[in-house]
Amino acid sequence: MGKKLIELKGITKRYDDEPVVDSIDLYINENEFITLLGPSGCGKTTTLRMIGGFEKPDEGQIILNGVVVNDIPPYERPINTVFQRYALFPHLNVFENIAFGLRNQKIAKEEIVSRVEAALKLVSLPNFAQRKVALLSGGQQQRIAIARAIVNRPKILLLDEPLAALDLKLRQNMQYELKEMQRKLGITFIYVTHDQEEALTMSDTIVVMNKGKIQQIGTPTGIYNEPKNRFVANFIGETNIIQGYYVHQNLVSFMGVEFECVDTHFADGEKVDVVIRPEDLDIIEPEGAKLAGIVSSSVFKGVHFELCVIINEKEFVVHTYENRPVGAKVGLKVDAYEIHLMKVEQSEY
Amino acid sequence: MNIKKLGRLVTPYVVWLSILVMIPLVMMVILSFFETRGLDFTNATFTLSNWFRDLRDPSVLKALENSFTFAGITVAVVFLIGYPMAFILARSSFANKMVILMLTIIPMWSNSLLRNNALRNLFSEQSFVNDLLSKINLSFVLDIKGTPSAIIAGLVLTFLPFMILPVYTVLEKMDKSLIEASMDLGASPIRTFFKVTFPLSLKGVATGVIMVFLPSFSGFAVPYILGDGKFILVGTIIENSYNYNINFVSTLSILLVIIIFLMIFFVSKVDKEGESFL
Amino acid sequence: MSTTLAKISRRIVLFFRKPKVVKTTKTLTSVLKNFYFFFIMFLLYLPIIIIAFQSLNSSRNANRFVSFSFKWYVDMFSDSQLMEVVSNTLTNAFFSTLLSTVFGTMFAIGIHSLTKKARQKMVFLNQIPILNADVVTGISLMLIFKVLMSVFPNIFVPLPETALFFRVSLTVLLSHIYFSLPYVVLSVLPKLSELDPNLYDAALDLGSKPFDAMMKVIIPAIKAGIFTGMLMAFTMSIDDFVITFFTSGGAYDNVSIYVYGQIGKIMSPAVYAYNTLLTLTVVVVLVGMYISSAIKQKKQALAQIQHNRLPN
Numbered sequence: 001m002g003k004k005l006i007e008l009k010g011i012t013k014r015y016d017d018e019p020v021v022d023s024i025d026l027y028i029n030e031n032e033f034i035t036l037l038g039p040s041g042c043g044k045t046t047t048l049r050m051i052g053g054f055e056k057p058d059e060g061q062i063i064l065n066g067v068v069v070n071d072i073p074p075y076e077r078p079i080n081t082v083f084q085r086y087a088l089f090p091h092l093n094v095f096e097n098i099a100f101g102l103r104n105q106k107i108a109k110e111e112i113v114s115r116v117e118a119a120l121k122l123v124s125l126p127n128f129a130q131r132k133v134a135l136l137s138g139g140q141q142q143r144i145a146i147a148r149a150i151v152n153r154p155k156i157l158l159l160d161e162p163l164a165a166l167d168l169k170l171r172q173n174m175q176y177e178l179k180e181m182q183r184k185l186g187i188t189f190i191y192v193t194h195d196q197e198e199a200l201t202m203s204d205t206i207v208v209m210n211k212g213k214i215q216q217i218g219t220p221t222g223i224y225n226e227p228k229n230r231f232v233a234n235f236i237g238e239t240n241i242i243q244g245y246y247v248h249q250n251l252v253s254f255m256g257v258e259f260e261c262v263d264t265h266f267a268d269g270e271k272v273d274v275v276i277r278p279e280d281l282d283i284i285e286p287e288g289a290k291l292a293g294i295v296s297s298s299v300f301k302g303v304h305f306e307l308c309v310i311i312n313e314k315e316f317v318v319h320t321y322e323n324r325p326v327g328a329k330v331g332l333k334v335d336a337y338e339i340h341l342m343k344v345e346q347s348e349y
Numbered sequence: 350m351n352i353k354k355l356g357r358l359v360t361p362y363v364v365w366l367s368i369l370v371m372i373p374l375v376m377m378v379i380l381s382f383f384e385t386r387g388l389d390f391t392n393a394t395f396t397l398s399n400w401f402r403d404l405r406d407p408s409v410l411k412a413l414e415n416s417f418t419f420a421g422i423t424v425a426v427v428f429l430i431g432y433p434m435a436f437i438l439a440r441s442s443f444a445n446k447m448v449i450l451m452l453t454i455i456p457m458w459s460n461s462l463l464r465n466n467a468l469r470n471l472f473s474e475q476s477f478v479n480d481l482l483s484k485i486n487l488s489f490v491l492d493i494k495g496t497p498s499a500i501i502a503g504l505v506l507t508f509l510p511f512m513i514l515p516v517y518t519v520l521e522k523m524d525k526s527l528i529e530a531s532m533d534l535g536a537s538p539i540r541t542f543f544k545v546t547f548p549l550s551l552k553g554v555a556t557g558v559i560m561v562f563l564p565s566f567s568g569f570a571v572p573y574i575l576g577d578g579k580f581i582l583v584g585t586i587i588e589n590s591y592n593y594n595i596n597f598v599s600t601l602s603i604l605l606v607i608i609i610f611l612m613i614f615f616v617s618k619v620d621k622e623g624e625s626f627l
Numbered sequence: 628m629s630t631t632l633a634k635i636s637r638r639i640v641l642f643f644r645k646p647k648v649v650k651t652t653k654t655l656t657s658v659l660k661n662f663y664f665f666f667i668m669f670l671l672y673l674p675i676i677i678i679a680f681q682s683l684n685s686s687r688n689a690n691r692f693v694s695f696s697f698k699w700y701v702d703m704f705s706d707s708q709l710m711e712v713v714s715n716t717l718t719n720a721f722f723s724t725l726l727s728t729v730f731g732t733m734f735a736i737g738i739h740s741l742t743k744k745a746r747q748k749m750v751f752l753n754q755i756p757i758l759n760a761d762v763v764t765g766i767s768l769m770l771i772f773k774v775l776m777s778v779f780p781n782i783f784v785p786l787p788e789t790a791l792f793f794r795v796s797l798t799v800l801l802s803h804i805y806f807s808l809p810y811v812v813l814s815v816l817p818k819l820s821e822l823d824p825n826l827y828d829a830a831l832d833l834g835s836k837p838f839d840a841m842m843k844v845i846i847p848a849i850k851a852g853i854f855t856g857m858l859m860a861f862t863m864s865i866d867d868f869v870i871t872f873f874t875s876g877g878a879y880d881n882v883s884i885y886v887y888g889q890i891g892k893i894m895s896p897a898v899y900a901y902n903t904l905l906t907l908t909v910v911v912v913l914v915g916m917y918i919s920s921a922i923k924q925k926k927q928a929l930a931q932i933q934h935n936r937l938p939n
Contacts, residue, residue, distance in 0.1 A: 054529050071644060074532040075541075087530035091548045100544070101534035152534065358737025359749060362730075362808075366752050369805055373767030376774075388773050430667060437664050451913060456671050458909045461866055462886040463902050464674035466894075467681070471673070475690045477681060484692070506670060559758060567760035570868055570883075574890050584762050591766060591873065602763045609758060 010060035038209035289331025431512030439520035495577035512557035519553030682899035703897035723803035731811025765873030783876030796879035811856030818852030
């Protein structure tokens with residue numbers, strides 16, 4: 001990764017005295033694809049809007065290339081935004097929409113024409129310059145919005161749930177294309193979404209937010225495999241969370257049974273939350289299994305079956321390729337490296 | 350909703366509008382090419398003189414000129430005053446925009462002729478207001494009754510809400526992210542106003558222009574009250590002669606209809622969906 | 628040369644970004660904005676204020692304020708000429724508002740259920756009475772009524788009080804319905820398009836007869852639009868001058884026509900009293916409604932907050 005491009009230091013934003021963003025610290029490197037992920041109302045869009053300059057933080061500093069930019073208006077920041085509902089100007093055609101930012105920079109006419117054409121080519125809509133914006137499909141509008149932003153060669157591109165309005169198939173295609181585009185252009189992308197799959201697919205770094213606070217920063221695999229707390233574990237993919245305690249090094253106890261594990265940084269006897277992903281549980285014969293229970297439901301999910309197994313009144317979600325009938329007795333097995341332990345948060349109990 | 354069945358509810362309205370719009374229009378066109386005694390066609394004679402002689406009469410031409418001048422200036426002034434008003438209203442952070450809006454509309458509930466009559470009094474040499482002010486040793490004299498300025502002042506104050514309301518509606522409905530997008534793309538607030546906000550509010554302006562121009566152009570009460578009867582407008586001619594020269598009145602009415610159509614035509618160029626009227 | 632210019636302009640930009648300068652310019656513009664707003668508002672209300680003061684003048688002399696008096700607010704009721712035009716105005720406004728609200732709502736529902744193209748055509752047709760100049764509308768309706776006179780010779784003669792308790796002129800009433808209807812349609816249509824398109828079908832599905840479904844489901848859902856339309860219809864009717872002027876046949880004067888006839892003469896301050904009373908009534912009604920709806924909203928918001936605070 002390149003050098004530090006933008007840094008947020010102790011950023012707080014309140015609406016009516018309610019903090020929506022609560023003293024967050026974050027830095028973003030050059031040429032990074034970073035995603036702010038969280039449920040609606042978690043403060044991710046507000047954070048993005050502060051970076052874009054549409055909102056001023058109540059506390060803290062936004063530092064761009066070493067300069068505090070808190071008071072710099074959006075039109076003087078080397079940052080462009082792809083808005084959620086695209087915000088294409090309905091009174092201008094495609095060409096004029098894309099040329100809008102270039103005209104504000106008083107760039108020569110010939111250069112504007114060539115840059116707009118290049119941008120249209122990049123979003124694979126080369127012959128659309130004279131079209132009316134209102135007559136474009138959602139996917140096309142989306143591409144024009146991206147072209148309009150990147151034609152200005154911003155240092156940072158902000159994307160506020162840009163794919164939310166598209167249907168599933170188109171969304172998946174665009175995810176791939178956006179990632180490609182970012183690689184080609186070498187621009188930092190800051191992407192906001194509530195869709196965990198989107199975040200996992202595209203990002204170099206994911207910032208999980210909830211209630212105005214950053215819950216975890218990490219790579220997609222890091223966040224998925226080693227969630228820091230219950231919120232992250234629940235928000236990223238399906239998961240089983242079981243209360244247990246740390247017996248001693250490499251040994252954890254839950255459901256009344258002791259399991260080997262690889263986590264080490266806990267005190268002996270400390271209470272922990274045990275996280276096991278549904279696909280990490282294997283179905284085995286009930287005889288001799290450490291965990292054994294009854295299948296209470298089975299749903300076909302296309303590639304796999306989603307079984308619900310009840311063990312001592314606790315539900316376990318299991319993803320398996322082989323179906324088991326409801327009512328069947330089954331055993332569950334989990335490997336040591338697939339057991340992830342989390343510190344117990346005080347507030348949860 | 351159940352499309353076919355409920356659609357039938359419209360039929361009486363179509364009939365009603367066709368009768369009350371189309372028949373009089375056809376009648377006026379016919380009447381404008383004849384000389385009749387009222388609606389009595391027994392001794393009617395075909396003539397083009399309504400269109401080609403009477404319309405070119407110097408007094409009629411003067412009335413047309415007056416109407417255009419007064420209405421044109423009124424529209425310009427109303428726009429210059431009303432647009433900023435609408436803009437302030439739409440952008441105000443004051444929680445109760447409805448209240449402010451209501452305040453703009455309330456004057457319309459006071460009889461407009463009485464309001465203009467109050468202005469007529471205000472604009473006279475010995476006004477009621479001046480008399481009131483003199484009791485606290487102040488004075489205010491604006492003796493313009495019977496001048497074009499008085500008429501324009503009356504028209505402006507009467508029709509100002511008709512400009513504020515449609516412009517306000519458009520500005521209020523405007524997608525705020527368009528403004529943000531413009532700023533994001535490097536346009537300063539002033540540039541954003543001229544490149545995005547204003548072009549997008551043209552629909553409202555067009556509606557306002559029509560709603561102000563037409564009554565200012567064709568009305569006769571305000572010019573009579575504030576002009577002291579010294580100015581003849583198109584409306585004045587219609588008012589004075591509708592009882593005895595229905596042929597020429599029809600000619601003038603058709604002329605007004607043509608002007609209205611031209612205006613709507615120009616507006617539809619701005620507003621393709623035809624959705625912004627009110 | 629151009630670089631120095633750029634430097635200077637950059638300096639100016641930076642100057643205006645100093646926090647202190649930002650604050651001063653902000654307060655300055657907001658002061659200017661407020662001044663402008665209140666000045667224009669003052670101009671809009673000036674005539675109304677003058678009328679109010681004139682209604683409190685003890686003298687008939689319109690140019691001199693002699694002393695405060697409420698006598699015109701009493702005397703207006705014994706001014707038979709004024710009472711007649713007031714009664715004509717209000718009676719006519721009442722009936723035309725009632726009828727155009729009922730029919731306008733019905734037509735709006737009909738228009739809403741048309742296909743898109745037909746709907747656009749109808750919306751355009753509906754604009755005609757609004758966009759047409761009053762003078763042309765007045766002359767047009769007068770012509771129609773004159774034609775109808777050959778069938779109904781007494782069409783311009785107002786119905787006597789015995790028929791509807793008040794004097795009603797059919798020609799004036801029809802004309803007012805004609806120009807009020809479009810406003811009701813225009814106010815109701817947007818509310819209809821906000822509705823869930825399946826609402827009416829859901830009511831039918833649950834066993835309501837079409838008319839009941841309309842009254843119990845659609846009408847309550849669009850009542851805000853109906854009310855706005857009603858208010859506009861009433862406003863247009865009581866303030867109309869031109870169209871009544873041409874369609875009354877000279878036999879049915881309203882307040883505007885009466886005032887027009889009195890211009891330049893000595894007008895009884897009772898007219899001012901009536902007008903002030905009417906404006907005040909409307910303001911009081913609107914303020915009352917606003918307050919009651921504000922209280923309702925506040926209660927709902929409070930309930931919402933309490934609901935949110937409940938532990939999950």
